Amino acid sequence: MTSIACEQVQGLVRLPLRRHVDARGSFMECWREEQLSQHLGRAVRLVQENQSESLHGVLRGLHYQLEQPQAKLLRVIDGQIQDVVVDLRRSSPTFGQHASVLLSSEHPEQLWIPEGCAHGFLVLSERAVLSYAVTSVYHPASEQVLRWDDPVLSIPWIRVTPEPLLSAKDAAGMRWDEAPTFP
Template identity: 50%
Template sequence: MEIKANNIPDVLLLQPEVYRDERGFFLETYREEHLKAQGLDINFVQDNLSQSERGTVRGLHYQIEQQQDKLIMVMQGTILDVAVDLRRDSDTFGEYTTVELSSKTKKQLFIPKGFAHGFSVLSEDALVYYKCSDYYFPEGERGLFWNDPELNIDWQVDDPIVSEKDQRQPLFKEIAKKDLF
């Protein structure tokens, strides 16, 4: 597995080895020792699967309590994955990174604790699978307004489909210090 740092060094792009033949393909979606070799000792405890239609924007979400590292991959379709650094002591605080993930490339994205996460669906639909290092905890869930003009994220979709909850999230400059990392 090839692992590369992104424009935000703690967000990692993983490219698993894909073995193809006339039957199809095989790949390891997760191997603990690959992340340990990068200095990441993570115990994933929850797996999630999300299905969304073209133009959907999900996010930006994070948990201030029971914080989660995430390992994201796309089982079907193509998404634009987004991670926003909310770690106050980080050199990249308030910056974001975007990565196109697809079922064709099989690339994965590792997002550590301290980031808000979201994605937009660029294909007809998408199945997004991700591992989390802690359990979903509704009381600790927080969000960031997906279309914050200060962040100016290009979600690469026309007429985005966004939940009411995501439409009501605060702007980056409105997030209380206690809700940052």
């Protein structure tokens, strides 16, 4: 497995996966602790795995936790998404920048999202199922939502519906100039 760094956000890494297909179906090794640590240049401990299913036009995010920040190892099990990561680390050379990555089950790969970044995605297919493992448990008291359409960030979301489908929490996200950041 060869990793591909995404230069727009420091520490954001694409990890291609290899699917083995034969007449019976397919097999894919999704992650191995020592390989992930080798690609990232540090030990990684994943403590929780989540699965999300969303319909066409749903936009989730941009979420992050101030306390117990989470790094995520994300992959699309079914469907296609536009995945967006915003760097909120003031010490990072890519602070305030974002990366947009198309991910699909047709072209299996994982995305490593480092701690200190806001994360969101837009469903481009009829539905999408995502799996993501995280480095710390969900901490609702410190969850933050950065506004998906903040004009300062100018994220080029792909238009799939006149307006994306949002939760009330995501629709009420903070502007960039209001958002708490990391050191």
